[in-house]
Amino acid sequence: MPLSPRRLTASLAPLHSPPPPRQPPSSAPQKTRRATTHELIAGGGNPSLSRQQRLGERGRAPPAMEYVNPLTGFRVDGRRPNEMRQLKGEVGVVARADGSALFEMGNTRVIAAVYGPREVQNKGQQVNSKDALVRCEYRMADFSTGDRRRKPKGDRRSTEISLVIRQTMEASILTHLMPRSQIDIFVQVLQADGGTRAACINAATLALADAGIPMRDIVTSCSADLNYIEDSAGGPDVTVGFLTKMDKVTLLQMDAKLPMDTFETVMDLAIEGCKAIANYIREVLLENTRRLECQRDH
Amino acid sequence: MVGLSEGEKHFIRGGIAQDLRTDGRRRLQFRAISVETGVIPQANGSARVRLGATEVIATVKAELGKPSILHPDKGKVSIFVDCSPTAAPMFEGRGSEEFSAELCVALQRCLLGGKSGAGAAIDLSSLIVVDGKVCWDLYIDGLVVSSDGNLLDALAAAIKVALSDTGIPKVNVSLSATTDQEPEVNVSDEEFLQFDTSSVPVIVTLTKVGKHYIVDATSEEESQMSSAVSVSVNRHGQIRGLTKRGGAGLDPSVIFDMISVAKHVSRQFISVLDSETLAAEAAE
Numbered sequence: 001m002p003l004s005p006r007r008l009t010a011s012l013a014p015l016h017s018p019p020p021p022r023q024p025p026s027s028a029p030q031k032t033r034r035a036t037t038h039e040l041i042a043g044g045g046n047p048s049l050s051r052q053q054r055l056g057e058r059g060r061a062p063p064a065m066e067y068v069n070p071l072t073g074f075r076v077d078g079r080r081p082n083e084m085r086q087l088k089g090e091v092g093v094v095a096r097a098d099g100s101a102l103f104e105m106g107n108t109r110v111i112a113a114v115y116g117p118r119e120v121q122n123k124g125q126q127v128n129s130k131d132a133l134v135r136c137e138y139r140m141a142d143f144s145t146g147d148r149r150r151k152p153k154g155d156r157r158s159t160e161i162s163l164v165i166r167q168t169m170e171a172s173i174l175t176h177l178m179p180r181s182q183i184d185i186f187v188q189v190l191q192a193d194g195g196t197r198a199a200c201i202n203a204a205t206l207a208l209a210d211a212g213i214p215m216r217d218i219v220t221s222c223s224a225d226l227n228y229i230e231d232s233a234g235g236p237d238v239t240v241g242f243l244t245k246m247d248k249v250t251l252l253q254m255d256a257k258l259p260m261d262t263f264e265t266v267m268d269l270a271i272e273g274c275k276a277i278a279n280y281i282r283e284v285l286l287e288n289t290r291r292l293e294c295q296r297d298h
Numbered sequence: 299m300v301g302l303s304e305g306e307k308h309f310i311r312g313g314i315a316q317d318l319r320t321d322g323r324r325r326l327q328f329r330a331i332s333v334e335t336g337v338i339p340q341a342n343g344s345a346r347v348r349l350g351a352t353e354v355i356a357t358v359k360a361e362l363g364k365p366s367i368l369h370p371d372k373g374k375v376s377i378f379v380d381c382s383p384t385a386a387p388m389f390e391g392r393g394s395e396e397f398s399a400e401l402c403v404a405l406q407r408c409l410l411g412g413k414s415g416a417g418a419a420i421d422l423s424s425l426i427v428v429d430g431k432v433c434w435d436l437y438i439d440g441l442v443v444s445s446d447g448n449l450l451d452a453l454a455a456a457i458k459v460a461l462s463d464t465g466i467p468k469v470n471v472s473l474s475a476t477t478d479q480e481p482e483v484n485v486s487d488e489e490f491l492q493f494d495t496s497s498v499p500v501i502v503t504l505t506k507v508g509k510h511y512i513v514d515a516t517s518e519e520e521s522q523m524s525s526a527v528s529v530s531v532n533r534h535g536q537i538r539g540l541t542k543r544g545g546a547g548l549d550p551s552v553i554f555d556m557i558s559v560a561k562h563v564s565r566q567f568i569s570v571l572d573s574e575t576l577a578a579e580a581a582e
Binding site for chain 1: 341380383445
């Protein structure tokens, strides 16, 4: 069943949802081409980052639908099964923060800002005076998902993701070098199109590096799911956080049952994805350092 | 919020008194403005506006809904503002609620007109699809990403640009024979209607520091303000709304003076915004 992204959107949209975004007809093929020609991680990529196209990460059961076209072998957005979405990283997007970054994975777009290390603002939160206190808040913009909803702040999902990001970042920050201080990481989702968790962690890593906070290693994250292997819709989703140089997994989340041997394949794919993202993040940081060096010379 | 020493405070106030501010601007000069349109593809219209280090995003989403019983011939528009904690750590958790609400009310006052919808900057009757049955609900969302003062002016400018970027899908209605049945609505995904945004105002905030007032204050300058008057002015020089913030009282004659200055400044601001918008739309 050949499916165009537009048809998928149309069929997934609830009855009184906003209309599909206005797009000049010429932009659609261009987008697909961009996704497929992006060879950065081709081969070693990740099976399906945008399974939940237009669904965000709302946890709604996806309808029974094949995400890989059995005839062409391409996914609904024109990618190959193990091809990653286009990545984009930019450092220093929030002028007044100590460190900040924008990270895009396909249509998922996230901004992270880091304030600190600074004096602990609320002494009651300080558990251990020998280590830095790392705090994190995750927030989704009202317009980030396909249909617009207004949610109270601090709902369970946001709280959980804030916790996940904090724990993942804490594992890579050298907190013992900054005693009695506090580091705040704020992540704002501008567009949610699947894999927001992973995108947030990658954005936070870039922002922490921009703030010059000492870290053990670059921690990157990537999510993978099985649809192309199992060919079953609504397949399990595996998110992995990975310290590339130390070769250690710091985050692992899966939300379905899965045979052990398949799990290994999926996790390997996700780890490959993490490595590819780490390479990309390193490139972005090097590029930024070069730019800073040029500015210093002039 | 902003930690300033006595010397710095004195320097800022002295600079304003001498018409040369800390960043080299004059009192009635805006910072460089940059505009991007179509930044959120999921929305019907969106814009990002940067004023110096202040950065805001505005989106417009249109949903089909039912008009209210009191105004069956009008659509609905609502405005929401959120301050992201990325802009300042003080916006963390519920810390931004009060400030967001203040901005939100000020924008509603300037853009939406009275309770009856009269005087709204957006022609509400253009949002009606079937009288009393179907209309468009416009949701305007503002998000403050980076904050360095003058958020209200930046948000209003972003909303103005986002509205001009907005395309409302064309709706074909097939009326059924019986009038009390729900009309069948067919939303086109190829044809879009553009808004008439010529009457959407911009907001110019005049911040009073000492004896003088300045436009486009940075957060350092805002920390020294005694009061601020936000005037929303449209292209024809008509005042659409007025808000005064800050504790200090103002002499009525000063307010009239401020309004006329705001009118004058808004003319330049609108022309700069228009040319930036055109450039952004061409680049998109």
